[in-house]
Amino acid sequence: MSDTPIYTLGIDIGSTTSKCVILKDGAEIAAQALEVAGIGTSGAQETIGKVLTAAGLSQEQISASVVTGYGRKNFGGDAVSVSELSCHAMGAHWVFPEVRTIIDIGGQDAKVISLNESGMMESFVMNDKCAAGTGRFLDVMANILKLDISELEVKAAAAQSPVSISSTCTVFAESEVISQLSGGAAIPDVVAGICNSVASRVCGLARRVGIREQVCMSGGVALNNGVRGAIARDLGVEIRYDPRAQLFGAIGAALHAYKRYTKNNTANHE
Structure with a gap:
């Protein structure tokens, strides 16, 4: 099994703010970013750029991405879309x-x-x-x-x-x-x-x-x-x-991305 860390990106595009979290191996927050700029703006892309910089990673080092939130359907990237209900549930459960x-x-x-x-x-x-x-x-x-x-x-x-x-x-x-x-x-x-x-x-x-x-x-x-x-x-x-309450949706999205990646990767190696 590879020792290379798995980095996944969670993007939560709200009506007023865009939040991003990068998880390392589904267990540790490697970086987080928030921009007061939500749906209908370039806020999501700016926040992604900030979180990648904060983590010291390139987009190519992200194994999987999930987007959620009020503006997820307007996101132009290749991230998988997951409902905010599911992401907030998963993110809150991860913290509590x-x-x-x-x-x-x-x-x-x-x-x-x-x-x-x-x-x-x-x-x-x-x-x-x-x-x-x-x-x-x-x-x-x-x-x-x-x-x-x-x-x-x-x-x-x-x-x-x-x-x-x-x-x-x-x-x-x-x-x-x-x-x-x-x-x-x-x-x-x-x-x-x-x-x-x-x-x-x-x-x-x-x-x-x-x-x-x-x-x-x-x-x-x-x-x-x-x-x-x-x-x-x-x-x-x-x-x-928890002070990260505003990031629960993005945390849940990154967890969803990690679970999807590991499931697909396991299936491909069976």
Whole structure:
């Protein structure tokens, strides 16, 4: 058997960000890269270039590639396309082997995935086409408040009396936030209300699937402790967190590539 390492590439093209991970022998992250440029841009190719440079590898040294995410069907490369549900399930299970429920909040949608003991997806539910309960909702609200998206977590932590944002539509919620501000509500209290609003919608999805611990989050919104904390309180469970949460889809894609390559390579040598 060859001692040459097997490098596989996972590409996750989201609506707002492109993520890439290179795995070595399906067991170790050799490099990772993220670009705030998603579907409809050159972000994916730029991210691939960055991750190859970070790993010190050429494209020819990649044994297999898998692309996933919102923009996978628009990817012009030769990578195999795999659904983001499958990739997020595999990536989360790789990081948290005991996880049974994944809450994934991306830029355009939110989904909750239930896994069995082997890490295989058993069921899932996704939100409707409304932006409420997604990263896009948080982007819109941050823009209204003239805050950077990264500031929301800090502001929410300083809340004394979170306001209620009850509208299920982003447009109406925007009006509700403006009304709260006009009425003198403190920005931290409004931000906490926004985080609670996102959590409430996602927890509704989670209850439809059924919550089984361990529970983890994936996707960019997982980085926001204001939302994570609100979900944990609403569901009454601990939410497992890893700083690589935004890369779970790309990790899963690289794992899929590794499994496909080793399976085909084994079959060819039998």
